[in-house]
Amino acid sequence: MKDSILQRREVREWLAQVGEAEILVGIPSYNNAATIGHVVRAIQAGLAKYFPDCKAVLVNADGGSLDGTGDVVRQAAVADLAALFTQHRTVPLQRLATPYYGLPGKGSAFRAIFELAEALGVKACAVVDSDLRSITPEWAELLLKPVLGGEFDYVAPLYRRHKYDGTITNSIIYPLTRALYGRRVRQPIGGDFGFSGKLASFFLNKDVWESDVARFGIDIWMTTSAIANGYRVCQAYLGAKIHDPKDPGADLSAMLCQVVGATFDLMEEYSGVWTGVVASQPVPTFGFDYAVGLEPVAVNVERMVDRFALGVRDLxxxxxxxxxxxxxxxxxxxxxxxxxHFHLPDELWVETVVHFALAAHRSVMNREHLLKSLTPLYIGRTASFVLQTRESSSDEVEDLIEGLCRLYEQEKAELCANWMQKSAN
Amino acid sequence: MDTTERTLVSPLQSTLEQIQSFLPQLLAALFIVACGFFVGWLFKVVVRRMLLWLKFDAGCGRLGLSELLGRNGNGEMPSTMVARLCGGLVVLVFVVLAINSLNINVLQHLIERFLAYLPNVLVAGLVMLAALYLGSFVGRAVLIACVNAGNRLARLCARSAHALVLALGGVMALEQLGIGKDAVLLAFAIAFGGVVLALALAFGLGGRELARDFLEKKLRPAAEEDELKHL
Incomplete structure (x- = not known):
């Protein structure tokens, strides 16, 4: 396989040394030395507490960090597990910190993790972000247990997030995915997932590693592929999601282009699936839902409205x-x-997203231009959402998002009709 | 009588004889042209069907060519335009054959020269077409990137980029046609160098504050920046 991590000698040696494993936890990273230590310790503690008798490995797939992320992974350890648990872990945790091959991006890191999962023949895998500050040992249990129990193939995360956090998820990806595929997976691009070894092999054997999937498109691709291919999907309540305030090097326009582009590509691939889906159903949810305190998020609405106006003027x-x-x-x-007083109504926003999806389907212009031209509209929508929810509680915000989802579901009939029209031509 | 015969009847007879001998050739040439129109039409229909089967229009759309051809042409589908061009080329070939069949030296000589020059015209046309496509593509890419970066001069930047690509394409096309080879190239080099120098001076002298602000923003993260996590 091209760009396979298994081509590396040290990886092959490590695999020969480990042999087989039941659990693999993967952590993609790029310059996350400040936070990855906590993530590794939380996973180590979680595996020791909830899976003491399972042979587990921890893999850090790194994008060429220059801040010593790999060293932190190798050295991070819970000082005294006995002080944490009455039962001490019996099987030692094997770990590997290695750079991945391929296009630089989260998707390529996941691909390396899938390869190792297949090579080790693991039963269950979990992937967690390396910039998490709110991860606890319980995340390991919540993401892995539904899979190890054999009941589910894919565990999506469910968090309490700040009302302004995850705006691409809330305004495009969650409502659109729910309307299309009929499953209410609240955080389809949450970043932290559990899945079976069988599903890891399925992901690995798809020819998508030169596309947006190799970058930020990986999360929506995994979730959608799992749903559309009939894998058993559930979600686990993980508590708060607090992570570093900045994505290193993340450019909003490119990020939006990759995530939305991957979603539109999936619409092409699975048009036979989603056009036949009517309404949506909840998915089984595990974990204990509790309210959490979240850090405030600073937003400059004036500047966002200004960007929207600039887009209207020039685009x-x-x-x-x-x-x-x-x-x-x-x-x-x-x-x-x-x-x-800026307000972009939900109806207008949903109509806009649907027309962009149809335009991508009809190839009316260069795909990257099309997707990137959505950025000012998305910024306008986000500004409007921030203004609208300034005084709202998180439950009230959830109600608003629920209303938006229903609008997407209503708009789906027209989307299907227009989609089919083009396909017939 | 002799004089009348010599000055009027003989030339007239001779002309009539020439016309008589030329008429079959002319009719044959007209027949060839008519055949050309029919074969050209047939070829156009076949090419269009083939392009539709190959989903040529969708491919052009993906490359951004549909929009370009729509704006610069008459709004026809790219497959129709290409089919029309192919049909036109077939008609041209038949017209050349027809003219050759007339055996008129002057026309044959002109056609030879035209045919020898035709590749230059075709290459120049292709260069200009590529420049139009690239100019439109680059212009739009610059426009979107500038708008997303919050640049208020987005349109100006986009138009400048578009014009630059077109100018470059124009110079290359003229060079291919052999029109004012050195003069055009020299004029373009001087103009381009002048524009770059002017921009450098304008930015260096007039935009010192802007440059300093830009570097400060790059080196020091702004305190009021958004903390939104979009994913």
Whole structure:
């Protein structure tokens, strides 16, 4: 296989030394020395507490960190497990910190993890982000146990997040995925997942590693592939999700392009699946839901509205090839409002996303241009959401998102009709 | 009588004889042209069907060519335009054959020269087409990138990028056609160098504050920056 991590001599030696394992926990990273130590310790403690008799390995797939992330992974250890648990872990935890091959990105790191999972013949895998500050040992249990028990193949995370956190998830990915595939997976791109060894092999053998999936598109690709291919999916309540305030080197436009692009690509691949789905159903959920304190998030709404207005002023011609004229006119009117009273209605937003999906399907322009031109609209939508929910509690925000999901579900009939029309042509 | 015959009748007879001998050739040439139109039409239909079967329009859309051809042409589908061009080329070939069949030296000589020059015209046309496509692509890429970066001069930047690519394409096309080879190249080099120098001076002298702000923003993270996590 091209760009396989198994080509590395030290990896092959490590595999020969380990032989087989039942559990693999993967941590993709890039310059996360400040936070990865805590993540490794939490996983180590979780495996010791909940899976003391299982042979487990921890793999750090790194994107070429220059801050000593690998060293931190190798050295991080819970000082005294006996002080934490009455029962001490009996099987030692094997660990590997190695750079991955392929396109730089989270997806390529996951691919390396899948390869190792297949090579070790593991029963259950979990992947967790390396910038987490709120991870606890319980995450290991919640992500792995439903899979080890043989009841489920894929465990998606469920968190308590700040109302302004995960805005791409809340305004596009969750509602769209739910409307398309009919499963209410609340955090389809949460970043922390559990899955079976069988599913890891399925992911590995797909030819997607030169696309957006190799980057930020990996999360939505995994979740959608699991749902669309009939794997048993559940979600686990993990508590709060608090991570580093900055994604290193993350550019919003590129991130949006990769995630939304992967979602649109999946719509092409699984059009035979989603066009036949009507309404949505909840998925089984594990874990104990409890309220958590979350750190405040600073948002500069004026600047966001300004970016939206700039988009309306300069990208009108580009949007005209994607959106119907009435929609472009409505967006232009919105740009004239002052920042304090700016409001982009949900109906308008859903219609916009649907037209972008159809435009991608019809190849009306270069795909990257199309997806990147969505950025000012997304920023406008986020500004509107922030203004709308300034005084709202997290439950009220959830109700708003639920309303948005219903709008996406209502709009699906039109999406299907237009999609089929193009396919027939 | 003799004079009349010599000055009027003989030339007239001779002309009539020439016309008589030329008429079959002319009719044959017209027949060839008519055949050309029919074969060209047939070829156009076949090419269009083949392109539709190959999903050529969708491919052009993915490359951004549909939009370009739509804007610069008459809004036809790319497959129709290519099929029309192929049909036109077939008609041209038949017209050349027809002219050759007339056996007129001057016309044959002109056609020879035209045919020898035709590849240059075709290459120049292709260069300009590529420049149009690239210019449009680069212009839009610059526009979107600038807008996403919050640059208020996004349109100006995009138009400049577009114009630069078109100018470069134009110079290459003219060079291919052999029109004012050195003069055009020299003029372009001087103009391009002048623009770059002017921009450098403008940014260096006029935009010192802007440059300092830019570097400060790059080196020192802004305190008021958003802390949104989008994923």
């Amino acid at each position: 009108g011609d580009v949007w005209s090839t994607v959106l119907p004229p009435t929609l472009v006119t409505k967006l232009s009117r919105l740009a004239q409002a002052d920042a304090k």
